[in-house]
Amino acid sequence: MRIKEEFAHVIKQQLEGQWDRRKIEWMIEKPKHEHMGDLAFPCFELAKAFRKSPKMIAEELSEKISASFIEKVEAIGGYVNVFLNREMITTEVMAEILAAQENYGKAIFGNGKVITVDFSSPNIAKPFSMGHLRSTVIGHSLSLIAEKCGYNPVKINHIGDWGTQFGKLITAYRLWGDEETVKKEPIKELLKLYVQFHEEAKENPDLEEQGRNWFKKLEEGHEEAISLWTWFRDESLKEFGKIYDKLGITFDSQAGEAFYNDKMKRVVELLEYKGVLVESEGAKVVPFEGMPPCLIKKRDGSTLYATRDLAAAMYRQKKYGFAKSLYVVGSEQSLHFKQLFAVLRKIGCEWEQGMAHVPFGMMLKDGKKMSTRKGKVVLLDEVLEEAVYQAMKNINDKNPHLEDKEEVARHVGTGAVIFHDLKHFRLHDVEFSLEDMLTFEGETGPYIQYTHARASSLLRKGRFNDSQQYTSAMEDSSAWPVVVSLMQFPDVIKRSFDAYDPSQVAKYVVELARAFNHYYGSVRILDDPEQIQSRLSLVHSVKIVLKEGLRLLGMEAPEKM
Structure with a gap:
């Protein structure tokens, strides 16, 4: 209702x-x-x-x-x-939840239209750091929320596999790399070479020119450059796949920047045909009033992010016919997307109106931005492993005989990392803190998961029969805040989608868990034979909504903890 x-x-x-x-x-x-x-x-x-x-x-x-x-x-x-009218509202809300089950809160305003969600998009030959976590979990959650609202989401991982940085990496590998060492630990060694390149380039600026030249060779199809680039890409995708498996994330497309190489010439020709492309100091740009020009082609003829993103937008519209297209990319790229959308408007692409940049703040370490080129990164894989280890340690201390405890530890540890990010409004910066992330009390993922497990335990102990209709009104006044919270779930989902803000779902499940735990602490749910069925109907309603809320955040809901 x-x-x-x-x-x-x-x-x-x-x-x-x-x-x-x-x-x-x-x-x-x-x-x-x-x-x-x-x-x-x-x-x-x-x-x-x-x-x-x-x-x-x-x-x-x-x-x-x-x-x-x-x-x-x-x-x-x-x-x-x-x-x-509390009696009427309680009866109707619970009847609706128990009838709809996991479909409670589902909306139809998406009308089955396609929404593409471009998120995660790490760069090959670099480790998957905590800096990549924000785009990954925000984008994944938004795709789940969009689906809940009736859209057909297409999840796109626009891999960063092109650009001058790969010329730099090829240069570094040819100067200092060792094939056998790289084969043993590819991402670790490639990162070391990338960092070394930037350190050496401070003393030897010629290295930058060598990097640009090798990228030019890569664009021209130079055999050695292509061979090294392919090797770096294949090894990176294997490593990324391990991370996505741990996070439970899949994609519908992993076409990276390089996929659009043969599509950019037509973009440049279209811009010229439309009369929006002008020459500026040897480069080709699309000028605007009140905004810097969008650089389409450098003086040396090489392409840029904007060229590839224009090609990608046109390709996706043709392939998917999207009604909406979201780019979950950091706030520092806001100007880039303003320019991208403005170019599309300028050449008459009406479908551009459905496109949106979904910016987010940075993941900070000691108040500073993490930097791959300086080697100042925290690896996401190591954080996930530590989180799972701490979850297992907690289980062994408090419930050593728990069934499937390895799986539960994985769900709880991974969920702790995801929730720590998503509980923050996306535009805010997030300070990396392993200690805060792994706290199992307060506004944390484990707290929500434990509340779900507590509800599941009550239903088992009370032998709840979910086929029996809720009939009697509860006499527990402390149940009302729980009912009010349950009633808000459909609105929260809609607001989360409208604002492209998963934190609203995260904050909601915290509020629902608190309301339920207060109810649990003030009422002996299983003690009154006349009230037990109605009380357990409320418990079951809470369990359904908590599980669905966690799912929309990309998290699991263990039955036992």
């Missing part, structure tokens, strides 16, 4: 003029204190249109509003506050 939607509809019926129901719904708040009601509608924006004070408008509206789901209406200051 979407109460905010229903309440917005009731308010709209009482308002004169073209007040949009969706805007009314967006304006509805939750009162700061429980004694002030369950929902509140602020009347301040209406004051100008009605030429009355917000307080007077609230008083007039409160006298007109009535609905079966509303118990009482009060005008408090400039707000219309409503108290919901």
